[in-house]
Amino acid sequence: MPTSTITDELSHHERRLLRRAGSDHLNQWLTHTASTRGCRRPVRLTGSIDTVERDTGRIIDTRHTASDMPDGVLYVPCGDRRASVCPPCAETYRADTYQLIKAGLTGGKGIPTSVAGHPAVFATLTAPSFGPVHSRKVNPRTGKVAPCHMRRNAIRCPHGKLLVCTQRHTENHPSLGRPLCLDCYDHAHHVVWNCWAGELWRRTTQAMNRALRPWERLYGVKLRVSYGKVAEYQRRGVVHFHALIRLDVRPNIDPKRGPVQDPDAILAPPADITGQDFAELVARAAASVSFETHPYADTGHTWPMHWGPQIASAPSATSAPARSPPKPSPPTWPSTRPRPPKPPGSHPPGG
Numbered sequence: 001m002p003t004s005t006i007t008d009e010l011s012h013h014e015r016r017l018l019r020r021a022g023s024d025h026l027n028q029w030l031t032h033t034a035s036t037r038g039c040r041r042p043v044r045l046t047g048s049i050d051t052v053e054r055d056t057g058r059i060i061d062t063r064h065t066a067s068d069m070p071d072g073v074l075y076v077p078c079g080d081r082r083a084s085v086c087p088p089c090a091e092t093y094r095a096d097t098y099q100l101i102k103a104g105l106t107g108g109k110g111i112p113t114s115v116a117g118h119p120a121v122f123a124t125l126t127a128p129s130f131g132p133v134h135s136r137k138v139n140p141r142t143g144k145v146a147p148c149h150m151r152r153n154a155i156r157c158p159h160g161k162l163l164v165c166t167q168r169h170t171e172n173h174p175s176l177g178r179p180l181c182l183d184c185y186d187h188a189h190h191v192v193w194n195c196w197a198g199e200l201w202r203r204t205t206q207a208m209n210r211a212l213r214p215w216e217r218l219y220g221v222k223l224r225v226s227y228g229k230v231a232e233y234q235r236r237g238v239v240h241f242h243a244l245i246r247l248d249v250r251p252n253i254d255p256k257r258g259p260v261q262d263p264d265a266i267l268a269p270p271a272d273i274t275g276q277d278f279a280e281l282v283a284r285a286a287a288s289v290s291f292e293t294h295p296y297a298d299t300g301h302t303w304p305m306h307w308g309p310q311i312a313s314a315p316s317a318t319s320a321p322a323r324s325p326p327k328p329s330p331p332t333w334p335s336t337r338p339r340p341p342k343p344p345g346s347h348p349p350g351g
């Protein structure tokens with residue numbers, strides 16, 4: 001009768017793991033791989049490392065991966081930002097980015113703490129619609145999920161599909177983000193929009209800087225926007241951007257304009273400009289940007305590029321509050337203050 005041991009039932013991978021755990025060099029191996037911080041798919045480098053004396057250029061030590069390192073390789077974290085690819089590296093990136101953005105808003109890491117008083121805005125910029133998709137809308141007041149696409153006068157698309165979905169989709173429902181009619185949905189525009197979204201953002205930052213000119217003339221300073229932004233995919237597979245945008249005064253480097261300042265200095269804007277003023281400027285600048293893509297090589301077709309109608313731009317929590325009394329608007333600036341909120345109870349029924 002054949003005898004079987006536990007090790008016979010283990011996979012190749014598990015057997016290697018056991019061998020490693022029982023090895024005399026386990027501690028050395030753990031120290032060697034610790035720098036990858038748990039990376040799932042570290043890059044394996046082979047070759048030699050020279051230690052060079054800085055002043056003389058003389059090589060004082062050489063280590064070869066093949067002979068001097070466990071496994072014969074040097075492990076380096078993959079550094080991928082996507083949690084779907086490498087959760088530990090994505091987490092390192094997320095934590096680094098958080099610290100960087102926090103420093104940009106409140107100071108630290110070489111940035112003066114005075115930036116906490118600068119007007120700053122949290123903006124969310126999304127793509128326009130390329131056709132109706134299944135979605136999940138939650139009423140923020142009641143927490144109830146609304147039907148996906150309710151239409152009183154439901155219409156049929158040219159392909160005969162009723163553009164209606166009465167379901168209240170669960171959070172991870174597989175149809176979320178899928179078009180109601182795959183043939184109506186403008187897939188080409190969707191793909192092109194993702195491809196050109198970076199250029200749309202670049203032009204938006206230019207528009208913001210241009211929009212600052214009336215304030216520059218009014219206050220006699222040079223202004224600039226500094227930002228940190230992240231791109232995320234929505235359910236429908238379209239990119240959207242979240243950006244924290246801060247307003248700074250550009251240091252003077254022109255002797256003709258007055259005393260020259262440190263070009264790296266981060267200077268506070270005039271105290272009259274509030275976070276709300278800046279949020280309105282960012283929203284207006286983003287809404288004003290549009291362009292046509294280069295013609296597609298085969299057909300010469302171009303696609304319009306602009307943001308969707310829902311541009312969210314609000315003063316960040318660190319932004320300086322509005323001062324009183326309210327200052328008059330700059331003379332060259334159209335006044336587009338938001339309307340005061342309606343008194344409670346004035347909403348139309350069902351609204």
Ligand SMILES: [Zn+2]
Binds near residue numbers: 039041078079
């Ligand atoms: Zn990794």
Ligand SMILES: [Zn+2]
Binds near residue numbers: 134148149165167175
């Ligand atoms: Zn639906």
Ligand SMILES: [Zn+2]
Binds near residue numbers: 160161181183184185
């Ligand atoms: Zn259709």
